[in-house]
Each structure stands twice: as structure tokens, then as C-alpha cells.
Amino acid sequence: MKKYLSLFFLSCFIGLLAGSPVQEKEKADKLVGVWQPSDGRSYIKIDKIGNKFYGRVVWLLEPNDENGKPRVDKNNPDEALRSTPLKGYRVLKDFAYDEEEGIWKDGTIYDPKNGTTYNCKIELVNDNKIEVRGFVGTAMFGRTDVWTRLVKKK
Amino acid sequence: MRKRLFLLLAPFLLVACGDTATDTSQFVQLDLRGDMLFAGANTLQMPASIDARNLAEALSISVENLKKVGVKKAVLSVDPSKVKNLESFLLQVVSNEQDLITIGTLSPIKSGGSVELQLAEEVDLLPFLKDEGCTWVLDLNLAEDHMDEMQIDGNLYLQIEYIEKN
Numbered sequence: 001m002k003k004y005l006s007l008f009f010l011s012c013f014i015g016l017l018a019g020s021p022v023q024e025k026e027k028a029d030k031l032v033g034v035w036q037p038s039d040g041r042s043y044i045k046i047d048k049i050g051n052k053f054y055g056r057v058v059w060l061l062e063p064n065d066e067n068g069k070p071r072v073d074k075n076n077p078d079e080a081l082r083s084t085p086l087k088g089y090r091v092l093k094d095f096a097y098d099e100e101e102g103i104w105k106d107g108t109i110y111d112p113k114n115g116t117t118y119n120c121k122i123e124l125v126n127d128n129k130i131e132v133r134g135f136v137g138t139a140m141f142g143r144t145d146v147w148t149r150l151v152k153k154k
Numbered sequence: 155m156r157k158r159l160f161l162l163l164a165p166f167l168l169v170a171c172g173d174t175a176t177d178t179s180q181f182v183q184l185d186l187r188g189d190m191l192f193a194g195a196n197t198l199q200m201p202a203s204i205d206a207r208n209l210a211e212a213l214s215i216s217v218e219n220l221k222k223v224g225v226k227k228a229v230l231s232v233d234p235s236k237v238k239n240l241e242s243f244l245l246q247v248v249s250n251e252q253d254l255i256t257i258g259t260l261s262p263i264k265s266g267g268s269v270e271l272q273l274a275e276e277v278d279l280l281p282f283l284k285d286e287g288c289t290w291v292l293d294l295n296l297a298e299d300h301m302d303e304m305q306i307d308g309n310l311y312l313q314i315e316y317i318e319k320n
Contacts, residue, residue: 088195
């Protein structure tokens with residue numbers, strides 16, 4: 001009987017450590033929101049489609065090019081897509097939340113300045129700051145940018 | 155032993171020896187809706203109503219005989235009274251195990267009625283249609299808030315490459 005009781009308490013303890021599925025979902029969804037990269041030139045809105053996270057440009061400091069026309073994805077490697085406006089562009093794609101590591105990974109970040117897509121992982125520093133690391137191949141070789149959540153002023 | 159080996163390989167040999175054919179009669183109907191859309195970037199989503207099995211059945215073949223499901227043409231229907239508010243479309247597809255890809259784009263949107271998207275160079279919908287959770291995703295930029303329901307219909311005309319039954 002004692003053995004069963006200790007097994008029961010042990011499983012409860014492990015359950016508490018692991019967190020319930022609801023808690024994990026809440027943690028994963030902390031990424032959802034509007035974020036500002038450190039250069040302050042854009043806002044990126046991150047939302048969820050199915051079980052993955054995506055980020056779109058929702059505001060640009062300079063929405064128009066030198067001719068006064070809306071900036072487009074002129075460096076896209078696919079020529080057919082170069083007329084796509086940068087406002088609304090999905091620069092973060094396909095991030096999955098890793099419960100064990102507590103990060104969002106296996107996603108990509110697109111740099112419209114050179115039309116290059118990098119591997120990317122995102123880590124929550126606190127509720128209103130994330131570290132976005134773009135890299136090629138392994139995460140060792142890359143660059144990290146700190147993004148700040150836009151919050152309503154009280 | 156030889157007989158067994160032949161029986162084992164027969165289905166693969168039959169598929170490998172079949173002729174490749176192309177069908178352009180199938181299409182996917184899109185019915186994307188959303189309301190309370192604010193000026194700027196918005197997204198409408200719709201779960202796919204067909205899958206690879208449906209397509210294979212329509213062609214009287216098995217799913218294994220499907221080689222590629224390309225897109226020949228993507229047309230969206232735009233209410234002429236809403237054109238002024240619509241800045242751009244970006245049609246994409248995603249599923250549980252497949253990453254989001256772009257099917258086509260249109261910017262600016264100059265007229266109402268049927269508008270044709272400019273297609274991405276290489277699109278194969280087959281991995282998405284074979285997977286669970288296939289979803290059509292339409293990103294649209296709006297010039298102004300749109301509080302009523304926004305409904306955008308359309309058709310994706312498919313170009314299916316498959317191996318004919320022997």
C-alpha cells in the first residue's frame with residue numbers, strides 16, 4: 001500500500017513539474033502579440049495558425065519607397081512574388097513551441113533587405129521581451145535581436 | 155523466391171511503368187470569410203474541403219499514383235464595392251506537418267469581379283493535401299477598417315500530374 005501511495009505522490013509531483021496541457025498552451029501563446037524589433041523601423045504581429053506561429057509586418061516606419069509607392073518585396077528570389085507589399089508580409093514562419101526547452105523553434109525569418117531566409121528560434125526573456133535569433137545551419141552562427149512587445153499605455 | 159520477389163515488387167513496377175498524364179479539370183473552391191477587420195494586415199483562413207484521396211477518386215486512380223498537384227490558375231472574386239478598401243492579396247497554404255508556402259499574390263487590386271493572382275514559380279499542393287490540417291490562408295491588406303463580414307470566394311484550378319492506371 002505504501003508503495004502505491006508513494007508512486008501516486010511521485011506521479012503527482014512529476015505532473016506538477018511538467019505542467020498541464022493548458023499551462024503549456026498558455027506558455028506557447030505568450031508569443032502572440034505585436035512586437036517591435038530593436039531598430040524600431042517596423043512592428044511585427046505574431047499569431048497562430050493551426051499549431052504553428054507566424055509573424056507579419058503590420059507597420060513600417062517608411063512604408064513607401066523613394067518614388068512614393070508602397071515598398072514591395074523586390075529582393076524575393078521568386079521573381080513572380082516581387083510585387084508583394086512588405087506591409088503585411090509574413091517574415092516569421094512555421095515556429096513550433098518546444099515545451100521542454102521553452103522556446104519557439106524550427107521556424108524561419110525572412111530579411112527583405114537581401115531576400116534571404118534564415119533558420120530562427122525565439123526565446124521569451126520576460127513577458128514583454130523576446131530574443132529572436134536568426135542563423136544559418138547551426139544556432140552558433142547567427143545574430144540575435146531583442147524585440148519588445150507593444151503594450152497599451154494605461 | 156523469385157516469385158515472391160516479383161509479387162513484392164509488382165506494385166512498384168506497375169506504377170513505374172505507367173504513363174504520366176496531366177489533368178486540368180479539377181478545381182478547389184475557396185470561401186474565405188472574416189469580420190471586424192481593421193486597417194492594415196489581416197488574415198482569412200479556411201480548412202481545405204478536399205484531400206489527396208478525393209482528387210485520386212475523381213481521377214479513378216489511387217493516391218500513390220498522384221505525382222504532383224500544381225496550380226494552373228488562382229482566381230478570387232472581389233465585390234466591386236470593396237475594391238477601394240483592398241490593397242493586396244497573398245494566398246498561401248499550410249498543414250500540420252508542412253510549412254506555409256505562397257500560392258499567389260496580387261498587388262495592387264485594381265478592379266472588382268474576378269481577379270487572377272500572380273502565381274509563385276513552383277507550387278506543389280500534394281504534400282499538403284496528403285497531410286492533416288490543410289488550410290488555405292489569405293493575407294489581405296486593408297486601407298480602412300471593415301466591420302461587416304468580408305467574403306472572398308475563389309477557385310484554384312489545379313494541374314494534376316499522375317500515373318495512369320495500367
